[in-house]
Amino acid sequence: MxxxxxxxxxxxxxxxxxxxxxxxxxxxxxxxxxxxxxxxxxxxxxxxxxxxxxxxxxxxxxxxxxxxxVGQARWIEALDDKRALLHVEAGVPWHTLVVELAQAGWWGTENLALIPGCTGAAPIQNIGAYGVELADVLEAVHIVHLEDGRYEILTREACCFGYRDSIFKHALQDRVVIVRVVLRLEREPKPRLEYGGLSQRVPVKPIPIDIVDAICALRREKLPDPAVLGNVGSFFKNPVVAESLASRLYQSYPDMPIYPTVTGDAKLAAGWLIERCGFKGYREQHVGVHDRQALVLVHHGGGNARELLDLAERIKLAVYECFGVMLEPEPRVIGNEGH
Ligand SMILES: Cc1cc2nc3c(=O)[nH]c(=O)nc-3n(C[C@H](O)[C@H](O)[C@H](O)COP(=O)(O)OP(=O)(O)OC[C@H]3O[C@@H](n4cnc5c(N)ncnc54)[C@H](O)[C@@H]3O)c2cc1C
CATH class of the missing domain: 3.30.43.10 (Uridine Diphospho-n-acetylenolpyruvylglucosamine Reductase, domain 2)
Known part of the structure; x- marks a missing residue:
């Protein structure tokens, strides 16, 4: 070290x-x-x-x-001939892991393909895509407390997962380092194809790698590659609002996508709201909004965090003034502006 x-x-x-x-x-x-x-x-x-x-x-x-x-170790603990636990150290790149598991025929993580970042960060915002969240496959998270070096294993329930949310954004924010994640894997086919036109992109009886390939292709069509155009994926969470507000909005905007939630509220599409405020493809010097996906803010080069945060504030204000809905950013701001 x-x-x-x-x-x-x-x-x-x-x-x-x-x-x-x-x-x-x-x-x-x-x-x-x-x-x-x-x-x-x-x-x-x-x-x-x-x-x-x-x-x-x-x-x-x-x-x-x-x-x-940066730990890269991962190992499988068989539970029976159809189920296993996978122990993964925090530094393993998430997408590499997803591909490895799909190639080995394990079900569970395939819908979470091509999400950038490390496995250790995956529980922080309970990464999710194409109808699946990390919480669906997570067994436990191994942490070390920053204040006293205490080692602890948290069960899935203890992680208090929600939509892009977990205990690591609340009581344990900035208080622990995640060193290992344990996932549940299955041999039994469990394709989840109901989102994003996935079912039309895979064979009738897909294997996990078919789904990984289809999702990679879909994501590459929609999202900018950070190696080419700086971004953090979705910049805002999809807002969850009271059903009464969603109904009122629907009266004025019948084409607004509205998804009922299990709690009886309604989830709105942040990208749609931003696009309707005229920001899709918008550019302001070094930063802007992606021209294919209004939920993605981009850095064209030569800019800084302040410029992006100012743009994000303007978008939030415009969406609030137009729809009465407050957007919440997904990424964390870290560091200081000056030296
Ligand atoms: C093109 C693109 C597409 C994306 N698509 C999705 C998507 O579909 N779904 C989705 O949910 N997310 C998506 N994201 C967001 C992002 O990839 C995930 O949130 C990912 O899990 C972040 O991992 P990271 O290693 O880069 O974390 P970082 O950005 O390095 O860190 C994020 C936060 O986690 C903390 N952290 C990181 N590692 C640890 C650790 N080991 N212990 C404790 N705290 C830690 C950091 O302090 C920080 O607060 C996308 C991002 C991009 C650029």
Whole structure:
């Protein structure tokens, strides 16, 4: 384990904003993570845990210590001939894992293909796509508490998962590092094809890798590749509103997509609201809104977090004024603007 100083993080965030870490350490094992945390405690360095940087808006300077879990181990624990638990260390790239599991014929994670980032970050916002969330396959999360180095295993219930939400965005926000995730896998075919025209893209009896391939193709058609155009995927969560507000909106906008939720509320499509406010394809100097998907804010190069956050505020205001609905950003802002 080596703490490095003044490390550039421009390539470590998918928006591609120029950023610098005062101190930066990669930890490959639990022991190294505990050593790094002890060091941060001893010198009172504030800690920032970083994965693939695909869900953060990175401001210019990260003081304290940036800690990046990079452990790559994964191993299977068979439960019986049809079910298994998969233990995965935090540094494993999520999409690599999904492809490996699909190629090996395991069901569970295939709909979550091509989501960037590391496995350790997946529980933070309960990643989801094409009708599946991490919570559907998660068995447990292994964490270390930042304040005292305590190791703990959280069950799925203890993670309090919700739509793009978990305990790691509330009581445990900025208080733990996730070092390992345990997933439940099945041999029994369980294709979930009801979202996004998926059923038309796969064979009648698909195997997991068919679904992975179809989802990759669909996502590539819709979403910009961060290697080409900086972005963090969906910038805003789809707002959940009271059914009464959804009905009123429907009277005025009969083409508005509205999805009933299990709690009796209604989920609206943030991208549709933004597009109706005229922002699709909008550009303001270095930042803008993607021209194929209004939910994705993009960085064209040479810009910074402040510009993007200002644009996001303007979008939020416009949507609120037009529909009375408040949008909530998905990514976290990390770091400081100045040195
Ligand atoms: C093109 C694109 C498409 C996307 N599509 C989707 C999608 O379909 N569904 C979806 O849900 N998300 C999507 N995302 C968002 C993002 O990929 C996920 O949220 C992903 O899980 C973030 O992983 P990361 O490793 O990049 O996390 P980072 O961005 O590095 O970190 C995100 C947050 O998690 C914390 N964190 C990271 N690792 C750990 C750890 N080991 N322990 C404790 N805290 C940690 C960080 O401090 C930060 O607060 C997309 C992003 C992009 C760029």
């Amino acid at each position: 080596r703490v490095r100083h003044n490390v550039a993080l421009t390539d470590a965030n998918t928006l591609g904003f120029s950023a610098l870490a005062s101190r930066y350490v990669e930890v490959a094992t639990l022991d190294e993570a505990c050593q790094a945390l002890a060091l941060a405690r001893r010198y009172c360095w504030p800690l920032t845990v970083l994965g693939g940087g695909s869900n953060v808006i990175m401001q210019h300077y990260l003081s304290g210590l940036v800690l990046r879990p």
